[in-house]
Amino acid sequence: MINGMVKLFKALLPDVMKTAFYPCCSLDIEEPIRLLTGYVDKIIFCDLNPSLRSRWTHILKNITDLNLPEIEFIVGDARKVCEQLTEIDILFYRRDSTGEGGSALFVLGDMILRPLLKHFSSDGGLIFTDGSNSRGGNFSKMIRRNGLIKHGWKFSTTTDQPYFEEYGLWKISVVMLEYQVIKF
Ligand SMILES: C[S@@+](CC[C@H](N)C(=O)[O-])C[C@H]1O[C@@H](n2cnc3c(N)ncnc32)[C@H](O)[C@@H]1O
Numbered sequence: 001m002i003n004g005m006v007k008l009f010k011a012l013l014p015d016v017m018k019t020a021f022y023p024c025c026s027l028d029i030e031e032p033i034r035l036l037t038g039y040v041d042k043i044i045f046c047d048l049n050p051s052l053r054s055r056w057t058h059i060l061k062n063i064t065d066l067n068l069p070e071i072e073f074i075v076g077d078a079r080k081v082c083e084q085l086t087e088i089d090i091l092f093y094r095r096d097s098t099g100e101g102g103s104a105l106f107v108l109g110d111m112i113l114r115p116l117l118k119h120f121s122s123d124g125g126l127i128f129t130d131g132s133n134s135r136g137g138n139f140s141k142m143i144r145r146n147g148l149i150k151h152g153w154k155f156s157t158t159t160d161q162p163y164f165e166e167y168g169l170w171k172i173s174v175v176m177l178e179y180q181v182i183k184f
Pocket residue numbers: 023024025026027028046047048049076077078079094095096097101102103104105
């Protein structure tokens with residue numbers, strides 16, 4: 001119901017309230033805020049570790065040169081949190097692993113990507129990622145020439161790649177298949 005209302009609201013006012021979701025963020029707060037400024041109005045950071053809370057607050061307090069977007073921190077398991085999200089427009093995800101200190105969550109694998117897609121706007125969205133914790137070749141297919149069609153969505157790299165050279169982040173468009181425009 002709430003999701004439906006958010007969708008209706010966005011359809012009527014397409015330029016309002018774009019939201020990014022960054023699961024397993026740890027202390028990676030400031031740079032993503034800077035990179036996502038201009039793309040979204042709200043960023044939802046999520047991590048399982050409750051001891052990060054005070055350090056998140058400290059980092060935020062020290063960002064004084066920016067008009068901050070709305071920031072939400074969620075302490076919790078990203079698998080559960082992604083079920084409870086309302087609408088998101090951007091997935092931001094990087095520098096995770098299956099090794100020590102990593103979440104071992106395959107955010108770019110079907111088990112998490114698929115439920116996350118339910119929260120993407122039908123107008124489509126973006127993924128900014130370095131490809132960490134992909135599974136089933138999802139990431140390498142997303143960035144290949146023809147992209148990836150999966151779960152009713154098309155993933156492909158955008159022509160602009162503003163964060164690749166400096167940050168190793170790919171910008172990937174996420175388009176609902178029925179909304180694809182085919183040009184000849
Ligand atoms: C390798 S660190 C992520 C580093 C961060 N992305 C960066 O760029 O600095 C992995 C993080 O995932 C968090 N984590 C582990 N399991 C998780 C889960 N199930 N849900 C959410 N966060 C989780 C850990 O607490 C840890 O902070």
